[in-house]
Amino acid sequence: MAIVRPFRGIRPAGALADKMISLPYDVMNREEAAKMAEGNPYSFLHICRSEIDLPEVENPYTEEVYAKAKSNIENYLKDGILLRDEEPFLYIYKQVMDGRAQTGIVGCVSIDEYLNNTIKKHEFTRVEKEIDRINHFDRCNTNTEPVFLTYRDDKRLRTIIEGWMSSHAPEYDFVTEDGIGHTLWVISDRSLVDALTTLFGETEALYIADGHHRSASAVKVGQKRRNEHPDYTGEEEFNFFMAVIFPDSDLKIFDYNRVVKDLNGLSEEDFLNKISDKFEVLPVAEGPYRPEGKHIFGMYLKDQWYKLSAKSEIICEEDVIQCLDVSILQDHLLDPVLGIKDPRTDKRIDFVGGIRGLKELERRVSLDMTVAFALHPVSIADLLAVSDKDMVMPPKSTWFEPKLGSGLFMHEL
Structure with a gap:
């Protein structure tokens, strides 16, 4: 089975979504991040690359940087730039690039299923790269950016998702400067949320497409919280991490x-x-x-x-x-x-x-x-076949586009 559950998203106020969204933290260096955020006080880079707000700090991995990310989140919430949903939802996130759409469910997945390999991997991770996001997620008390997962397409899931999209107005709908369309819907119908989680529960496995280091870091933060709270029940938010889950037939791997x-x-x-x-x-x-x-x-x-x-x-x-x-x-x-x-x-x-x-x-x-x-390009079928055998792809095998936008949703631990 695959556990996918709703969460109380922390999201930008509607009019600010197109100003807040950024590329993922790991696709640019500090100088590039600072240039991208220049003149934009709402850019999510002030959270995921908060060292740009501390030009006097040379080391981007110091406690001061993580504390700055946390304070930026708190200030955005206080000022109404970020809003916290009042109840747990699943979300639909659609991206369009060059006329091709990929549409996924935003929800939380289980750290235990990562550990028992129900969430399958195809890359090795490096501990030194994990440590930064471990400290970032832990200090912010938030999964600030999602992991990119996939699953074998299921017409039943697609029918529910497309039905909601066709009958409800989106929360956000805009095109970024790079020409990528981003549209987000909030699934507020509890019966449909339950139907989606039930159908995902019949899915044998989820697969990491992109974001192996973010996944590993989120899981290790969850394990750290468990050690700090030995009476945990398994239902606390730190037992789960945020992901966007796309059907495999929507995805394209580039060379x-x-x-x-x-x-x-x-x-x-x-x-x-x-x-x-x-x-x-x-x-x-x-x-x-x-x-x-x-x-x-x-x-x-x-x-x-x-x-x-x-x-x-x-x-x-x-x-x-x-x-x-x-x-x-x-x-x-x-x-x-x-x-x-x-x-x-x-x-x-x-x-x-x-x-x-x-x-x-x-x-x-x-x-x-x-x-x-x-x-x-490597095919999605190849990626799933390697993951199903619990094997690892050679380095630099896959390049996914479009990249997930960062800043449209966060998950509080």
Whole structure:
């Protein structure tokens, strides 16, 4: 089963929602966050990146930064910029990007189901990255930003959601500067809330699409609160964390491409000869070249695009990890030919989200890199298959767009 339950959202006053919304905290650095929030006292970046309000503080992970986030929340509530719903609700959150919509339920999910793997993962997390959000959530007494979850589409859930959307006016409905549409409905009918939670209860599993570190941090805050309150019943809000839960059929994974600084001491001719052992290499007359299917790659080298097709002997369809294109490229080219053993730590490789386009690969090669590789996107089916086997995707495998907006809802612990 999957527990999804309503919560009393802390949300911006309606007229301020389009001013408060921001990108997630982890997609920009401090300087970028400060520039994004410049001249906007309502920006959610004053909460999720509160170090921008403390320019004299060099370390963004100090207690002073977390205390500032908490005080900003309190001040927004006092001034009516943020409002606290009087009773628990589920919410519908719809995003539209380039004409494609993804519509999810905003609710709370169980830390126990994260721990027992009913909420399935596909990435490792790093403790040092978790600590920041642990301190942030704990000090703010709030899950300030949601986790991005998915589930196998269920027509019964979709019918209820679409029915509410078609018969009720949204609380927020606006388009941000990046062209993304954001619409939020509050499901105030208790019988429909109960119907949705019952149907989610029949779902075998939920899957983390994006936000593994936020999930892990929220769970560890819940465990910390349990240790502080040994008489807890399991119903306290700290036993749950906030998520937006989308059906898998709504989601799109973009390619996550690679650029490499050098050819590992090889000449261009030697490099092309070496990769020809495992890949069919075909120059492309006109670029940029976007791979049209699995096990096909684009490569940009010396102002020339190539089509690389993995030879059959290196494709292991029986292994859900080894047959991923990110694994094929790593195991049969980046490691043995270019000497990149660990793409997590090797400074010679960088990663470019597909939302930036293939021209960005050309730009990087002209600027500071030597060769670029364009990949076919991982499918949602691949992600679910890996998660179902309790396995982990290779690093930098998935890039989801649009990103969840931050600041439209918070969950008080």
